[in-house]
Amino acid sequence: MSLLQIRNISKAFGGVKAVQNVSFSLQAGELLALIGPNGAGKSTTFNMVGGQLAPDNGAVLLNGQSITGLPPRTIWRCGVGRTFQIAQTFASLTVAENVQMALLSADRKIFSWWPRAANHRRTEALALLEQVGMTPQADRPCSALAYGDVKRVELAMALAPAPQLLLMDEPTAGMAPGERVALMQLARRIARERQMGVLFTEHSMDVVFGQADRVAVLVRGQLLAEGTPQQIRADERVQQAYLGTGLVLEKQK
Ligand SMILES: Nc1ncnc2c1ncn2[C@@H]1O[C@H](COP(=O)(O)OP(=O)(O)OP(=O)(O)O)[C@@H](O)[C@H]1O
Secondary structure (H helix, E strand, C coil), X not given: CCCEEEEEEEEEECCEEEEEEEEEEECCCCEEEEECCCCCCHHHHHHHHHCCCCCCEEEEEECCEECCCCCHHHHHHCCEEEECCXXXXXXXXXXXXXXXXXXXXXXXXXXXXXHHHHHCCHHHHHHHHHHCCCHHHCCCEHHHCCHHHHHHHHHHHHHCCCCCEEEEECCCCCXXXXXXXXXXXXXXXXXXXXXXXXXXXXXXXXXXXXXXXEEEEEECCEEEEEECHHHHHHCHHHHHHHCCCCCCCCCCX
């Protein structure tokens, strides 16, 4: 059974058909990139999986169970984590404390007395930081980190509730090319190790074609193609769709 199945989902905003009858699936341990020109419906699709938007039609299934239209917090409790375009960490807290906060939240203790957070599951927090290569920076404030490192901390925080599926919304936005590839290589390794699925939207084609296991292409709200990076790069319809957008489908050297 697929980890995530999206079946014929649609969403309109007034007269704008943002997403029309889109279906695809994602297996455990797999990275699936959702790509398409601006306005293609990527964010809308993403938000229907995360619960920020309810589909007008269709279904979203996690391990065969419907999560269609459930609120984001409930979907998160079902095992769907999320990272954001602009990394969200507490700048004044240390790297380890940020992950401890995420663990508190996962343990539903976010409203308990704050000073306890400094002691809460520090060993687990350090283990998560180890996974993303941030152990040496554990006791530095997040405000002192380079942006690429903040993104790693955000990834460790997203892993705190041990999600089965991680949604990454333009994870490499604002990063230098070398850092982008490194972040998604890391996400790929963690996805394999944990058998976690990753669905990500991405404009950087070097990341998409270098790191994704499969690629789904949306154009004007419809699924134009889905396949391996090689299949997608060779697909003439996809090349046509990208013509004139200023985006290139070639992997950058
Ligand atoms: N809340 C909204 N209200 C009205 N129209 C919307 C809303 N959200 C999205 N749209 C429209 O739906 C279509 C799909 O938008 P969406 O943001 O999903 O595309 P996208 O592929 O994520 O684009 P981008 O790459 O520019 O972020 C666009 O025409 C957009 O203007």
